[in-house]
Amino acid sequence: MMGAGKTAVGQAVAHALSVPFLDSDQEIRKAANMEIADIFARDGEAFFRDRETEVITRLLETERCVLSTGGGAFLTKRNREVISRAGVSVWLRADLDLLWQRVRHKDTRPLLRTSNPFATLSQLYHDRVPVYALADMVVEARPEYSITRMSKEVIRALRSRPDVIEKVE
Secondary structure, eight states: OTTSOHHHHHHHHHHHHTOOEEEHHHHHHHHHTSOHHHHHHHHOHHHHHHHHHHHHHHHHHHOOSEEEOOTTGGGSHHHHHHHHHHSOOEEEEOOHHHHHHHHTTOSOOGGGOSSOHHHHHHHHHHHHHHHHTTSSEEEEOOTTOOHHHHHHHHHHHHTTOTTTOOOOO
């Protein structure tokens, strides 16, 4: 979900593992030479989701990395399959209140540009949680966790999968 810490935690995990950090939304922005919100406005969500799948597939086929995807990417079955085939999906599970605290003052979230952004976030949360629960791993995001602590929790979870990660000293 937006606000779960995908970018900040992903960057910290990538640094700790000495692999590149990639962000599928950033790669889409670069390829389109426009902002995600503008892509949504001009071409619609379906168009954006198709480009998102193309980018995720390309990145995971060519890079050994930590990849952060947009909050809606995992909702698409083909993205879940690509991610699990190439690596492991990790859900940073944060409760609705924590997510709202983190996103309520940001205007960079196109899906929250509504008359009642909290109600929109709440609906997204309740719609998406059952799909996010399909992730290969779940790491609980807690309000008291720093980025460093959260990244250590993710690495600890990843260590349980020797096919994905070797022990990092």
